Amino acid sequence: MNRFEGRSGPIRLGMVGGGQGAMIGGVHRVAARLDGAFQLVAGALSSTEDKARASAEEVGIAEDRTYIDYIEMAKREARLKDGVEAVSIVVPNHMHLPVAREFLKRGIHVICDKPLTGTLSDAKRLKTAAEKSDALFILTHNYTGYPLVREAQARVARGDLGDIRLVQVEYAQDWLAEAPDADNKQAAWRTDPAKSGAGGATGDIGTHAWNLLRFVTGLAPEAIAADLQSFVPGRTLDDNGHVMLRFEGGARGTLWCSQVAAGRENDLRLRIFGTRAGLEWRQENPNALQITPLGGSTEIITRASAATTAGSRRLTRIPPGHPEGFFEAFANIYGEAAQAIRAARTDAPLPEGVTFPSIADGVEGVAFVEACVRSSKRNAAWVSL
Amino acid sequence: MNRFEGRSGPIRLGMVGGGQGAMIGGVHRVAARLDGAFQLVAGALSSTEDKARASAEEVGIAEDRTYIDYIEMAKREARLKDGVEAVSIVVPNHMHLPVAREFLKRGIHVICDKPLTGTLSDAKRLKTAAEKSDALFILTHNYTGYPLVREAQARVARGDLGDIRLVQVEYAQDWLAEAPDADNKQAAWRTDPAKSGAGGATGDIGTHAWNLLRFVTGLAPEAIAADLQSFVPGRTLDDNGHVMLRFEGGARGTLWCSQVAAGRENDLRLRIFGTRAGLEWRQENPNALQITPLGGSTEIITRASAATTAGSRRLTRIPPGHPEGFFEAFANIYGEAAQAIRAARTDAPLPEGVTFPSIADGVEGVAFVEACVRSSKRNAAWVSL
């Protein structure tokens, strides 16, 4: 018998990580709350007791559901009658595996921040753990939650672009353009190989770019050639990467990720060129998608407009011209997760159209990072994927 | 003694209106939920019993807090120990007065959709009711919740633009460019003078534009001259308005509102020109504010960037480049309301910087609409404000 059968109402959610001073934990909480599908009821928000308690109180977690130790949390929540049905994992990369494993093995669904893990071996172990479990595993590659990313995917899939020839994806930021302040925790662990893994910018944002292009194009990768750099003195992990891409069937592309591109905030862009049309989408203005048929005029598809397909419209909440943004897209991943979790209660199939980044996507992302690092060490030689 | 003294945790919220098929009710619910400051616990979502019950269930309101009659709701909630501390009113304009009055007179804070009322006499009555009450009255002119609107206001106030000479504000949509379908409830009441009031586009969106310019510039209006039209055959209320503006001190401007501007979705724009600089902001891309000093280069101020002032940064949740949108701005009005409501529990003053559209703003908005209508009937003669 399915352990969550019979549950109704908002999904009881736990969280590991995301205490005071963290950034992404707060994002997950807003995303979980936005549509009212989840209720945060338990958490091990920090491994420091005081901070764990203060953080939990701040976000409205009851004292008796506040934990210091995530293993303790997993054990106890699994026993509680109203224990959490899902847990959000928002700890540094190297902790994804140990934390996720504890919940997966107790049948609690996992919603995990990206990249999947710091190393490919960890990623594979986590995949095994997920496969052994009845629980779902959702990876928050949140950019695929944007309605117009879904629109792009749908249009590529139905052939609007013809055969894809070129994919240019880039993700440029500048927040690590200088050595971060000592108290910048987010920067600290992201630039520490022990916590972040082999990739710096490639892991933190390159995996997003990779996942985005994979999601939208569906192209099967063949090989990559990467030239990675660490521009900031003393930095060991890459803060910039240029990657050339080859796909099965002959499509080619490039991926550029950078955290030292002065003046760029969170500039994720995707361009795809096929035999029939080209397409462009930019995260910083996510409510517009440009499509230009070969020999025709550029058409600006706006979110939720009449021109959009059902697959993107189901992920919008408000009419066109009322901009949706980062939180709404992130909430869409949670929304998809919620639908999957509810379906899982009765072992029902996923509702039509529901999709989310999976553990397989996560393994692929870490494999991409490791391939980049390997290629770069070999002077940008081609490395199979 | 303050009746809500001692309350803590999320503010218990009720809602009147916003049942199935409505649009703005859902927006209010997301806005209230986004930061976790409110919890929707009671509602009279429809005056039709079946619909009221189904709607309430859908949004997670318990059966014993589901009402058909808003008066009954106001009475009972006022008596309950854990009764609502605030109510969101999302009914058609003509119902704002009667509904709000019931809650105000029982000391329950009111968060009311705009325009304040359908008529100026209603607006004045509601103002009286609000003044008599200890409860707060918050009007959801949500566009002033955008961080960069706050930024614009702060910069105008500190003199970056010098003396203001010109204000050009416009709000263009096209969703009423044709006679709406019979089952379009939102269109139906907005084009019905009995429910909407004297203004069509002027009331529905002109008041937003007016409120926005008033908020950002602080200019005191002197007179307006309006030329209103009803382009769609059979329509009695205006669906387009051109308004020339005169302000005390010599500034001049124009306001254009339209619901028949083919191709425009929700295109609210504000431009201000002073002796020292000009400024532009557009709601459809709300994360950028352009400021051009006379003789200098245009600077693009992005939301949450280092260039922004504290007054706008306190209303952002996430770093620049991660777009915030309509819901986040709307939630900022709820956030300001929450801070005011919490301060009211102990009769504390408003925390510094907290501000929201008030009943006075609401009266002014309806006065603006009536002035437009009066001017237009007199062939666009100047009418004092």
Place this chain on the structure above:
Amino acid sequence: MNRFEGRSGPIRLGMVGGGQGAMIGGVHRVAARLDGAFQLVAGALSSTEDKARASAEEVGIAEDRTYIDYIEMAKREARLKDGVEAVSIVVPNHMHLPVAREFLKRGIHVICDKPLTGTLSDAKRLKTAAEKSDALFILTHNYTGYPLVREAQARVARGDLGDIRLVQVEYAQDWLAEAPDADNKQAAWRTDPAKSGAGGATGDIGTHAWNLLRFVTGLAPEAIAADLQSFVPGRTLDDNGHVMLRFEGGARGTLWCSQVAAGRENDLRLRIFGTRAGLEWRQENPNALQITPLGGSTEIITRASAATTAGSRRLTRIPPGHPEGFFEAFANIYGEAAQAIRAARTDAPLPEGVTFPSIADGVEGVAFVEACVRSSKRNAAWVSL
């Protein structure tokens, strides 16, 4: 017999005005030269002898074709066997009539800068002079020379927009936002009623905006209501104007012209909304025209692209993506003039599609200015056109 019958090769052109320190004279010379259809051979570039000679030498006019006095120039050129076939008049507004008259009465074609004259009575006199003459009169409302303005006109004419409901045109600059330096000749005469005429911004740029909307829409004006201002202390002519527009058949609109809009360079924009679609064009990015069908997506029509009509393509010189600008558009007016002048040699009809701003457009422009001034003096009362 037509006096220029038998001529071939570049059209011999004279110029009155446009000496050193002037701006628009140089623009006319580039425009005349760009396509090789004209050759500047004579000129009275200044009424000051030294400056006239120095200016003429600088632009390659031979000494024996250099004049101080435009009447002398008209007389002598009319007698010369290889005398000028056309003259460009680029003097301040109040001199357009006397100068043009001298050439018109001798059968020399006139290409005259805008506005037609400083006063409506002058405009009418000039019209009479033009009608009496066999020579052509071309007014350089150069913005109608942009290919995508022609495209807009063609699309409106063929009904792509349906019935026009709204026209919003604006022309904003900031170069007169402060009192100009004493040695700024261009500013000096433009702010001097004796030279500029009754209108300041309305005359200098409002007439361009008016001509643009008239050209593209073809709407017949009914009445206007104008509120004009002189923001800069000591200025007598308007430097900003807000104008509400009524057209026959029910279309409405606004025209805003300003030379004190801080941060605006030469920001001429046209927006038209019909029952079927809306359209937008902006001079500062003239190679794109946006059209949005009601209920459809915005289409970006680029200059010279496959989507354009023959009427706009005939005025482009280079493939899309290679931006054309102000000079090319201005040169298109000269190009149309050249075709007309060549046709006139044999009294042939104008080649199909050739069109240019006429003396009638010029009279209308000055009438528009005077109507604005009259309306504004009467507190923005409606004035018929």
Place this chain on the structure above:
Amino acid sequence: MNRFEGRSGPIRLGMVGGGQGAMIGGVHRVAARLDGAFQLVAGALSSTEDKARASAEEVGIAEDRTYIDYIEMAKREARLKDGVEAVSIVVPNHMHLPVAREFLKRGIHVICDKPLTGTLSDAKRLKTAAEKSDALFILTHNYTGYPLVREAQARVARGDLGDIRLVQVEYAQDWLAEAPDADNKQAAWRTDPAKSGAGGATGDIGTHAWNLLRFVTGLAPEAIAADLQSFVPGRTLDDNGHVMLRFEGGARGTLWCSQVAAGRENDLRLRIFGTRAGLEWRQENPNALQITPLGGSTEIITRASAATTAGSRRLTRIPPGHPEGFFEAFANIYGEAAQAIRAARTDAPLPEGVTFPSIADGVEGVAFVEACVRSSKRNAAWVSL
């Protein structure tokens, strides 16, 4: 004695190539004419007699200065007292060397279209010929003629960007996305290795991109790794290229050139990121340059505005807001050439600030193409430059 000493007035110009049906010849003619500095007086516009004669007549070249054979033209013009002082060479790449050599050896200045030649050995031979000659050699990498490209160069040079870390340059078109029509002459020779040389897109537009980045950054190239493709069936030359770049001193970059990017017209973009600021310029909207200091707001520098440096202002003709475009930029190369040619008459040094793409730039461009081809054949191995 300098053979052109004593000449004055417009520079007498000849042209080889550019007959009817050609595109770039017409561009050169407009560019030469725009500022009145050149006069086209002789030409061998086609090697087909009828076409040579018809083309020459069409552009106003006298019969006795019309040639079929460029060698004949070089010989005779060199003997004429009023023979051409400079010649524009606008023939397919493989003919640049033989044509240019004839004029160079007779002391006639050469203005040559790019790329310099089809092969590197030809390029070196042409360099030798130019070095032996007293005549100037100007290569029309026209994009460096844009004022804001000069502005970018000046700002990089004075350190506004700090140390350059990254350069991303791209040039995307789609006009060769399908096999061209049989009668498309421009496409025909560009896709024929015998005429175009080893590079397709790399030669035709990649060299522009390369020259642009070299001009603006001044970075010394170290090595490149290129992955070239020929997407259109049957095409032998590359129609797309991805190139990773390494510069001396540690800067890195990418260059993407494509003639199969569906929906792109002439999309040349340059982005540079340094330790202090980032910069972006896009050819399709060439009147704006974006610069973002690290930690600051993006500033939009407009052409001819007060913010620009003298080096870019000297190449503009008209105030900001009046867009200049492709022809004006091309004319700037001709303008620089004119100044150099005039200085050469008296062996005077180049006037300050005058600069143009040289034979050395041309050799470097062809070397870049050959390096790309070589690298690509070796599976994108790094190739030194």
